[in-house]
Amino acid sequence: MKETIRVLLSEEEVDRRIKEVADQINRDYAGKEVHLICVLKGGVFFMCELAKRITVPVSLDFMSVSSYGDDTKSSGVVRIVKDLDQPLEGKDVLIVEDIIDSGRTLYYLIDILKKRNPKSVHLCTLLDKPERRVCDVKVDYTCFDIPDEFVVGYGLDYAQKYRNLPYIGVVEFHEDEE
Numbered sequence: 629m630k631e632t633i634r635v636l637l638s639e640e641e642v643d644r645r646i647k648e649v650a651d652q653i654n655r656d657y658a659g660k661e662v663h664l665i666c667v668l669k670g671g672v673f674f675m676c677e678l679a680k681r682i683t684v685p686v687s688l689d690f691m692s693v694s695s696y697g698d699d700t701k702s703s704g705v706v707r708i709v710k711d712l713d714q715p716l717e718g719k720d721v722l723i724v725e726d727i728i729d730s731g732r733t734l735y736y737l738i739d740i741l742k743k744r745n746p747k748s749v750h751l752c753t754l755l756d757k758p759e760r761r762v763c764d765v766k767v768d769y770t771c772f773d774i775p776d777e778f779v780v781g782y783g784l785d786y787a788q789k790y791r792n793l794p795y796i797g798v799v800e801f802h803e804d805e806e
């Protein structure tokens with residue numbers, strides 16, 4: 629099978645929208661500090677772009693959970709691959725994700741993080757595929773709702789490839805030509 633990538637959201641569209649969402653976060657967190665939690669690996673590009681545009685004091689931490697492996701379908705089993713370095717006690721936590729798809733990853737993660745006594749926990753995602761939801765997750769900030777297509781770029785991978793694309797694309801599979 630040959631793969632090609634069709635652009636869904638251009639670099640300019642994504643950058644413009646991230647700036648709008650950062651402005652909204654700046655308004656909502658005025659007078660507070662925000663503790664950003666990047667969900668690795670997918671969330672890392674979005675986290676960097678978002679964090680650069682946040683003007684209230686920011687601290688960062690990283691966590692890695694995995695449910696997709698190298699497939700386009702979630703295994704349904706969410707694994708902690710790397711835990712946070714810092715405690716969450718009393719912090720205003722904002723989880724930063726690349727995509728909410730079935731919702732399983734975040735449903736599981738929010739439950740774990742709430743048990744660590746943060747002052748608040750909110751969720752910010754670059755992409756949301758509402759049609760695919762299996763687990764109910766409250767998303768506080770969404771850059772884009774997208775249709776049910778497998779996307780790559782801006783941190784999102786297919787079999788670990790394409791994370792570095794500066795735009796969001798849809799993977800299209802073609803039969804190999806003779």
Ligand SMILES: O=P(O)(O)OC[C@H]1O[C@H](OP(=O)(O)OP(=O)(O)O)[C@H](O)[C@@H]1O
Nearest residue numbers: 668669670694695696729730731732733
């Ligand atoms: O809503 P869900 O159906 O749970 O899917 C969303 C999650 O799946 C992907 O991560 P993945 O587990 O593939 O790991 P990665 O971020 O390292 O690519 C994506 O980055 C989200 O974290």
Ligand code: HPA
Nearest residue numbers: 729777778779780784785
């Ligand atoms: O559409 C997607 N692309 C890449 N990774 C994903 N993880 C959940 N959904 C997706």
Ligand SMILES: [Mg+2]
Nearest residue numbers: 667668669670
């Ligand atoms: Mg991920």
